[in-house]
Amino acid sequence: MITFEGVSKHYPDGTVAVDHLDLEIPTGRTTVLVGSSGSGKTTALRMINRMVEPTGGTISIDGEDIRGKDPATLRRSIGYVIQQAGLFPHRTIVDNIATVPLLLGTPKAQARARARELMELVGLEPAQEKRYPHQLSGGQQQRVGVARALAADPPILLMDEPFSAVDPLVRTSLQDELLRLQQELHKTIVFVTHDIDEAVRLGDAIAVFRTGGRLAQLAPPEKLLAEPADAFVEDFIGYDRGVRRLSFFPARDLSLRSDIIVTDTATAAEAGDVAAATGEPWLLVTDTGRLPLGWIAAEHLASLDPGSALSGVDLIGYGHIFTVPTDSLRAALDAAVLSPAGRAVGVGADGTVIGVVSQADLGAAIWSVGEADGHPAAVGDNG
Ligand SMILES: Nc1ncnc2c1ncn2[C@@H]1O[C@H](COP(=O)(O)OP(=O)(O)OP(=O)(O)O)[C@@H](O)[C@H]1O
Numbered sequence: 001m002i003t004f005e006g007v008s009k010h011y012p013d014g015t016v017a018v019d020h021l022d023l024e025i026p027t028g029r030t031t032v033l034v035g036s037s038g039s040g041k042t043t044a045l046r047m048i049n050r051m052v053e054p055t056g057g058t059i060s061i062d063g064e065d066i067r068g069k070d071p072a073t074l075r076r077s078i079g080y081v082i083q084q085a086g087l088f089p090h091r092t093i094v095d096n097i098a099t100v101p102l103l104l105g106t107p108k109a110q111a112r113a114r115a116r117e118l119m120e121l122v123g124l125e126p127a128q129e130k131r132y133p134h135q136l137s138g139g140q141q142q143r144v145g146v147a148r149a150l151a152a153d154p155p156i157l158l159m160d161e162p163f164s165a166v167d168p169l170v171r172t173s174l175q176d177e178l179l180r181l182q183q184e185l186h187k188t189i190v191f192v193t194h195d196i197d198e199a200v201r202l203g204d205a206i207a208v209f210r211t212g213g214r215l216a217q218l219a220p221p222e223k224l225l226a227e228p229a230d231a232f233v234e235d236f237i238g239y240d241r242g243v244r245r246l247s248f249f250p251a252r253d254l255s256l257r258s259d260i261i262v263t264d265t266a267t268a269a270e271a272g273d274v275a276a277a278t279g280e281p282w283l284l285v286t287d288t289g290r291l292p293l294g295w296i297a298a299e300h301l302a303s304l305d306p307g308s309a310l311s312g313v314d315l316i317g318y319g320h321i322f323t324v325p326t327d328s329l330r331a332a333l334d335a336a337v338l339s340p341a342g343r344a345v346g347v348g349a350d351g352t353v354i355g356v357v358s359q360a361d362l363g364a365a366i367w368s369v370g371e372a373d374g375h376p377a378a379v380g381d382n383g
Contacts, residue, residue, distance in 0.1 A: 256355025
């Protein structure tokens with residue numbers, strides 16, 4: 001556990017970067033520091049490895065005041081990852097990753113072998129080990145930065161906006177990678193970001209900082225979205241926090257309809273019977289292996305030759321799908337909103353259709369989720 005007790009940082013020019021910060025950062029979890037620009041996040045982070053010294057208060061790691069530790073020794077037990085990776089330009093990738101073990105006197109062959117293991121761990125191709133940083137993409141450089149920080153196997157990892165210089169797609173894949181790594185490694189991660197979505201995805205706990213280096217709220221992401229402590233936090237989280245909260249509710253609890261699914265071997269007449277029996281304006285057509293093919297409108301069926309098979313008919317694209325066992329209500333809502341039929345297609349892990357859910361049914365499910373815990377999930381929450 002990393003503990004801040006009444007920690008302040010006043011710069012000589014009078015700037016109060018951090019003001020009486022009390023914060024507990026639990027071992028083996030990811031704590032994300034978010035807040036507006038200049039709110040003291042980086043300063044707080046850099047005080048943990050003594051790159052910045054507090055002007056007041058105490059920081060301790062597992063009960064030991066860090067002032068009693070030699071800064072160089074302390075930093076060896078703390079990995080540090082920064083924006084744009086900060087790699088050494090004239091060292092190959094493998095040697096960049098091996099930097100700390102080499103400094104610690106690990107024999108070169110052993111340090112490089114460890115670096116190669118880490119390359120695999122963070123998803124870098126072995127062929128890249130002899131390249132130089134400028135020969136890698138921004139996302140790959142960040143992976144090298146993470147691997148380098150992990151090389152001495154430190155229990156603590158400080159990450160200062162590590163993914164903010166890459167495009168949104170690469171950023172999402174780096175976040176996925178970090179989540180996967182953390183499941184395996186259980187490091188104590190302190191992660192600074194401006195991006196509340198990143199914080200919600202990565203954090204076990206989120207600390208929201210306000211200008212002047214004060215802690216506005218510390219809470220798990222779901223609680224932060226449901227119960228922002230004050231107007232500042234509410235404003236910082238953004239107006240769509242209700243929809244974001246849906247990421248915490250699993251889609252597998254939705255009740256899906258399978259009575260409006262027909263295979264493409266069915267005739268127009270047979271499909272018409274299904275439409276009439278269910279009263280549904282849209283049917284989902286799948287192949288015989290239950291992979292989705294597209295939607296057909298009930299009213300379109302009436303204009304077809306009754307004996308013709310659906311396989312010969314132009315269908316409307318099935319749009320976005322969601323994966324029932326692993327996706328959240330947010331993904332299901334997204335799929336329904338984007339669907340040409342106003343209905344979301346839910347598939348299993350193998351891509352075969354489990355069932356569909358209409359926007360209306362999804363709305364009812366979202367409403368009941370909100371009612372169950374007293375915080376309407378996607379409707380006006382005046383919390
Ligand atoms: N060496 C310094 N001397 C004087 N003021 C400083 C110094 N370093 C940081 N500050 C000030 O301390 C405050 C907090 O800075 P810090 O970098 O911790 O904020 P931050 O929340 O990480 O900001 P950002 O999100 O923009 O990186 C800012 O007002 C900054 O200008």
